[in-house]
Amino acid sequence: EVQLLESGGGLVQPGGSLRLSCTASGFTFSNYAMSWVRQAPGKGLEWVSSISPSSNYTYHADTVKGRFTISRDNSKNTLYLQMNSLRAEDTAVYYCVKRSVPGSYYFDYWGQGTLVTVSS
């Protein structure tokens, strides 16, 4: 059974940093591209970042480019999101998301999410 377990969320002041982690199990993590998707309270979903299976390629939404960095450690089956220069508008539940088979362009499994609150 595929499981994605996020951690690292919490309360942080504007301008601060936070690193989210996502531990994967139930599939061969190193074979799949992964992403982060966020959802502000009461709002819709927003794609944040994606990374290729071997970390050769990373992509970020314009809203977080230059502030957030996605990375992975395939030896630990773990996905990361380093978030710097946090703003109030970054407050959201952050979901770790698995892309489906190589060559696909949809997300087949989602974690339960971790809440990040940016506030003074």
Next chain:
Amino acid sequence: QSALTQPRSVSGSPGQSVTISCTGTSSDVGGYNYVSWYQQHPGKAPKLMIYDVTKRPSGVPDRFSGSKSGNTASLTISGLQAEDEGDYYCCSYAGTYTWVFGGGTKLTVL
């Protein structure tokens, strides 16, 4: 990377059909056959319902169907059931390994 446009809400009675639209541009919905739909219940993670415009994952009832015409994709739910109530989000590939979601539609089963 502007969000795709969805109606804020739709409703229907049990047994009826409802359709949720999702309008984008030629750079996303119209440019690729990679539209997916996700169902989300309150406090839960989204669940994949439709991918590649028309395909259903294993376990999703065939009451759910997808289509696309030009820059607009649609999700149709036939034979509405109480458990279909929730929020629905469309998502489109937008090139260079980026994605864009719709603003979400709240489905109410009357």
